[in-house]
Amino acid sequence: MFVDKVKIFVKGGDGGNGMVAFRREKYVAEGGPWGGDGGRGGNVIFEVEEGLRTLVDFRFKKQFKADRGEHGRKKNQHGAGADDLIVRVPPGTTVRDAETGELVADLTHHQQTAVIAKGGRGGRGNVRFATSVNPAPQIAENGEPGSERWVVLELKLLADVGLVGYPSVGKSTLLSIVSAAKPKIGAYHFTTIVPNLGVVRVDDGRSFVMADLPGLIEGAHQGVGLGHQFLRHVERTKVIVHVIDMAGSEGRDPYADYLQINEEIRLYKQNLENRPQIIVANKMDLPDAKEHLELFQEQVGEDIPVYPISAVSKEGIKNLLFAVADVLDRVEAEEEQKVEEVQEEPVVYKSEAEEPAFTIRKENEIYVVEGFRIEKLIKMTNFRFQDSLMRFANTIKQMGVEDALRKRGAQEGDTVRIGEMEFELSDGLDTDY
Template sequence: MRFVDEVRIRLEAGKGGQGCVSFRREKYVPRGGPDGGDGGKGGDIYLEASERKHTLLDFRYRHSFIAPPGKHGQGQNKHGKGGQDLILEVPVGTVVKTVDTGEVIADLSNPGQRWLAAGGGPGGKGNARFVTSAVRVPRFAEDGCEGERKELVLELKLLADVGLVGLPNAGKSTLIAAISAARPKIADYPFTTLVPNLGVVQYADSPPFVVADIPGLIEGAHQGVGLGTRFLRHIERTRVLLHVIDISRIPRAEPLLPFNQIENELACYSQEIVLKRRVIALNKTDLVADAGTIETIASAYRQTKHPVVVISALQREGLQDLQKLLVQILNSVE
């Protein structure tokens, strides 16, 4: 299934039905008077957060949505039926923005949450509504009003407990495949992961938690380099960040360089992300023969005051310790 996380849609709520011009005509009822009914209200358009949806693919090729109009009023004071509401299901975590300013006008972060995106037009009044002492036989009625028309931007921000961040080829995809049932594409060239992947991790008897594999970040990601801003927004809703670092490529003169590169991009993108808890996973220990080198690098990373775990996702070494640590931290984070 193709992952789509940003779309632009056009909505047109239903038009209200016309009021009716009618007069009561019955045998033995002189001067029956007006009896035109009102038109029905046009259908509304709602956006509803659904756990059945995981991508905005439904809106990729169909951009325009029109709700049904209200029915016209009829004689004998019969009011028109209202147009049926149109409910568009979107993934949980969808943010709605205006096209012009990018202002956030709705945040559908809870399953079942429903938001009125475009209101249907009210129906016109029938001539029975206009009877007064001065106007006993009104021969006019109102037309229904147009429904709201809007253009909106839908943006999906994944909801995950743990977000994997790191440079390209750090081994994030291999890690999420090793600890969950996710099966991302894995290869030994940069930018193998082009879209975020989600995996559910079950450790011992603890409640399962969701891990998001965010595509590799590069310098300038906060400015959109390498589609960085599209990837960074998926980190905003995670509770814990897991830095995955390729220990085999760490420069000895500056061991913290990969960590600092990612931290700089995160800080430039959002100060809120800076406040999130972190865990550092030094990956690919199977490519480093010298145990002393591994310990030296691990000691350097412990100076960051973040928990450090040494792992090999490919060999599945250290993963139990990593999962246990993540569970403990998630239990302590709101």
């Protein structure tokens, strides 16, 4: 089963909790803090596996969660970090954030990796908080939560050449005779509903990968028919081979089909219209094909070469393959030249306008404080210890939360919610949860 688009959930492992502990040894009076840090949570890492050709495995498993780090221990022993979770994907996989559509990773070559969800750092033990003012702190952090997100995986085939055209113009037949690929072939539209790949070898020793892609119809750029499933794969190809039924089967107009397919490609992504394209006039063994070819050549212009072939009788195939290989050589040479001409320039990072540290809204009678930093602080504070509670209250005050609440009209005794916890507003945000 060929699957080229899936949506999955990934979560990095939470960090291990830090520990509150004190030395309790014979002959050591009033031993100091001795609680270790928690270990780092595991990352979720995608790695390209060359042997994979589809995303079908993700249809049956849609959640990937890395392990959390170990908790800190006594005697200032730190918890072990968790192993990263490695998820194998086929070459040509793009990863996008499901909510924002942002491109997270574009994975194209074997063993290429990308961190998709980061694990949280381990919480600090009370050894980290010892000061001259408070040499025996009862403070330890909980581990930082690992990042989590829904992502959309799309597979775009990595082929040198892509066969495009209306359904039933002979793309699958052409691939079957120029390579060892065995695509399904039938006398009805959309016989090909999944892409097929084949390695084509030219008589002079050159070779390239050719993809037979599902047929296009009008409106494909909007997803009509197999539109988006097909067009996504065209993006990766270096050369487009546009196959046209020159016999005009089913009463079709070859030139109108040619214009429509190119329009669908342009509307899907404008830069695709500049992709090198070879026009193939197929079914030249059928009646009226020669007359149609003469008219077609006049319509497209004499300066645009058209390669007449018959995929059934194999007429004209050798000339076509040499032409494809020549164009591909030229494209690859131009790409190499562009790489050589690119000079490394210093990257300037511009600071974007920072998002507010927190926002406040009122939900019925409750003041809700929201913000990434403050919500993470809540999750990493161990409220079982008074020192941790006081540290949290001081941090909140320094961030300006208390002043902002009062400006919004909050009074003594009003309920404030941060994350999943609720507090009663007073000097220092007394807790009542």
